[in-house]
Amino acid sequence: MPDQLTTVAARWTVLPLPSGGAEAVENVTVLVRGHRIEDVVRGPVNVDADRRIELPRGIVLPGFVNLHNHALNGPVFRGIVDDAAVAADTIVYDLLLPLGDLAGEVLTDDELRAVYRLAVLELLRTGTTSVLDMPRAQHHGLLEAAAELGLRAFAAPYVFSTRDEDASLAAALAVADRFDEGPDGRIRVGLGPHATDTCSPRLLRRIAELAGERDTFVSIHVAQSRHEVETVRVRHGRTPVEYLRDTGLLGPRTVVAHGVYVEDGDLDLLRESGTTLAHCPLTFARSGVTVAFGRFHRAGVRTGIGTDAYSFDHFGELRAAGLVAKLTSGDGAAADAPTLLAAATSAGGAALGGRFGRIEPGLFADLIGVDLSAPHLQPVRDPLRNLVWNATPADVAFVMVDGRRVVDGGRVTGCDERRVVDEAAAAVERLWRAAEAAGVLPPIERTPA
Numbered sequence: 001m002p003d004q005l006t007t008v009a010a011r012w013t014v015l016p017l018p019s020g021g022a023e024a025v026e027n028v029t030v031l032v033r034g035h036r037i038e039d040v041v042r043g044p045v046n047v048d049a050d051r052r053i054e055l056p057r058g059i060v061l062p063g064f065v066n067l068h069n070h071a072l073n074g075p076v077f078r079g080i081v082d083d084a085a086v087a088a089d090t091i092v093y094d095l096l097l098p099l100g101d102l103a104g105e106v107l108t109d110d111e112l113r114a115v116y117r118l119a120v121l122e123l124l125r126t127g128t129t130s131v132l133d134m135p136r137a138q139h140h141g142l143l144e145a146a147a148e149l150g151l152r153a154f155a156a157p158y159v160f161s162t163r164d165e166d167a168s169l170a171a172a173l174a175v176a177d178r179f180d181e182g183p184d185g186r187i188r189v190g191l192g193p194h195a196t197d198t199c200s201p202r203l204l205r206r207i208a209e210l211a212g213e214r215d216t217f218v219s220i221h222v223a224q225s226r227h228e229v230e231t232v233r234v235r236h237g238r239t240p241v242e243y244l245r246d247t248g249l250l251g252p253r254t255v256v257a258h259g260v261y262v263e264d265g266d267l268d269l270l271r272e273s274g275t276t277l278a279h280c281p282l283t284f285a286r287s288g289v290t291v292a293f294g295r296f297h298r299a300g301v302r303t304g305i306g307t308d309a310y311s312f313d314h315f316g317e318l319r320a321a322g323l324v325a326k327l328t329s330g331d332g333a334a335a336d337a338p339t340l341l342a343a344a345t346s347a348g349g350a351a352l353g354g355r356f357g358r359i360e361p362g363l364f365a366d367l368i369g370v371d372l373s374a375p376h377l378q379p380v381r382d383p384l385r386n387l388v389w390n391a392t393p394a395d396v397a398f399v400m401v402d403g404r405r406v407v408d409g410g411r412v413t414g415c416d417e418r419r420v421v422d423e424a425a426a427a428v429e430r431l432w433r434a435a436e437a438a439g440v441l442p443p444i445e446r447t448p449a
Contacts, residue, residue: 004238006032006051006403010369012383014061015040016069016346016358021338024059024383032365035403037231039361053405055397056375059383061341062357062367063129064314068219068257068278068306071119071133071142072112073427076103080441081286081310092225096309098440099431105134106434111427116141118396118424124310126393129366129401130348130356132255132278132306134158134192134219137171143179143187150406150416152366154352155179156192156219161200162262169206183353186402190217193249195224196240197231201247208248217352218249219278222256229261241266250275255351257306260284260291260331267299276351277301279343280287280308281320294325294334294341304348305340318344318388337388365403370395 013028031039031047076099081091103112116139123131130152135142137157146153157172159165175190191207193199196424199220200205211218223229232240241262244250250273257278259266270277277296284291296303307317318340325335349357356364370391372378377386377395399407406413435441 003034004037004050005047006053006365007045007047007049008032008053008060008367008369008400010055010058011372012059013040013359014059014341014345016342016360017338020342020346021347022061022341022384023338028060030060030359030365030367032367032400032403035362035364036416037359037363037365040359053369053398053400055369055371058369058397059365059387060359061367061387062345062349062359063368063401064127064344065302065304065357066123066128066131066306066312066314067255067276067351068280068308069123069131069133069167069312070100070135070309071116071123071131071312072135072139073100073309074102074122074307074312075115075118075424076100076374076431077310078428093227095440100136101437102435102438102440103431104138106431107427109141111423111430112139113141113144114423114427116145117149117420119312119379120145120151121412121415121417121420124149124151124399124407125396125410126313126315127368127370127396127399128312128314129137129368130154130352132156132219132348132352134194137168137175140175140179143175143189143384147187149412150401150404152364152401154187154188154190154217154358156190156217159191159193160198160434161203161205162198163198166205169203173210176214180216183355188217188352190219193218193220194392195221195228196243197228197235201243202245204244204249211249211253216253218254220244220249220254220256222259223261223266224258239263239266239268244275245269245273252276252351255304255440258283258291259296260289264299267296267301271302274302276347277303278306279303279308279321281324282317283308283310284365285320285324286310289298290324290328292325292328293321293340294329294331295334297325297339297343300317302347302351303343304351305344313393314344315388315391315393317445322388337382337384339390341384365400367400369397369399371397
């Protein structure tokens with residue numbers, strides 16, 4: 001019911017600090033009415049609630065905001081990009097894009113939906129309540145799976161100039177016209193120019209204009225490889241970030257992914273324009289490349305966390321962000337737990353409209369509860385440190401999106417998880433065999449069933 005009151009109480013609740021960080025506060029009750037947080041009460045509370053969620057040995061925090069993701073790619077690339085011999089600078093063009101394109105040619109609509117359903121299942125079970133994804137425009141499965149299972153989804157359909165850019169843009173706008181639910185909706189659709197080396201100045205200027213006209217968001221890959229940086233320098237005589245500035249795309253509506261090879265002056269442009277950077281360290285660590293959260297954070301660039309294309313485990317991504325920052329700086333205090341949690345929640349929420357990502361009255365009730373009672377999380381001296389450095393997706397007790405509990409006891413509600421996994425695995429196996437036949441993937445030996 002729209003006016004139903006739910007109380008959410010745990011031993012600790014993660015609340016925002018005025019400085020922008022986060023703190024774990026004891027003896028707090030979050031009151032949720034309908035889709036939104038009605039109040040945050042410190043101390044005893046006596047209300048006539050319709051439902052009560054209690055986690056006496058756990059912690060409640062805003063749901064993770066996955067600020068850069070490719071839901072199709074996670075299941076499709078699993079076990080392929082790990083230990084891959086393909087160079088980091090060419091893996092996108094030599095392997096990832098060809099395999100993704102082939103998925104659209106080989107898999108049926110039902111098979112694509114099955115793969116997307118598996119991705120959404122994984123996202124929810126790992127504590128993600130909102131995701132900014134970049135699918136191909138013809139792949140509606142992500143939006144359908146998110147609507148079905150309860151995830152808050154922001155889709156930025158790919159737009160390219162390396163193909164027919166007018167047709168590519170028209171296809172993305174058609175997806176927005178069909179699926180976007182508006183500011184209060186759980187399904188949003190923006191624009192996803194692929195990257196600075198695959199989009200012309202004309203296309204980027206048009207997208208900047210459309211983002212303003214439609215009051216929508218933009219997601220784009222920026223400085224993710226040396227090849228991209230060199231290509232933009234040769235074509236346009238500037239860095240990828242300068243290129244975005246000159247085409248009007250920098251600004252609070254834009255999320256730039258990766259920024260591995262941005263220059264110091266680029267960081268100033270990102271900070272001054274209010275652009276958000278989505279940091280995905282594990283993607284590059286898999287290829288032997290380090291990209292440090294601390295560099296962006298110290299420069300004052302609003303930085304969120306994304307899982308990109310290989311695994312959707314936000315806990316693992318947070319730890320990678322922290323460990324890479326510590327290793328590259330030589331400072332064990334770099335990228336501490338409160339800073340990382342703010343990046344994973346409030347920074348992403350602010351980038352996507354500011355209606356979620358913090359536990360505050362009036363915001364959407366997107367919450368997760370993590371049980372800290374397991375052996376690997378006990379005893380608890382600092383709950384935020386235990387959460388960031390020791391918790392796993394298996395410790396997620398519940399997930400609430402838009403005031404509705406979508407994960408309970410570690411299981412997605414109303415979902416036959418075994419069927420989801422089996423259907424997606426069969427679809428991806430068929431795609432892999434087709435990719436081997438097409439020379440996109442090397443063949444492997446299989447044991448007969």
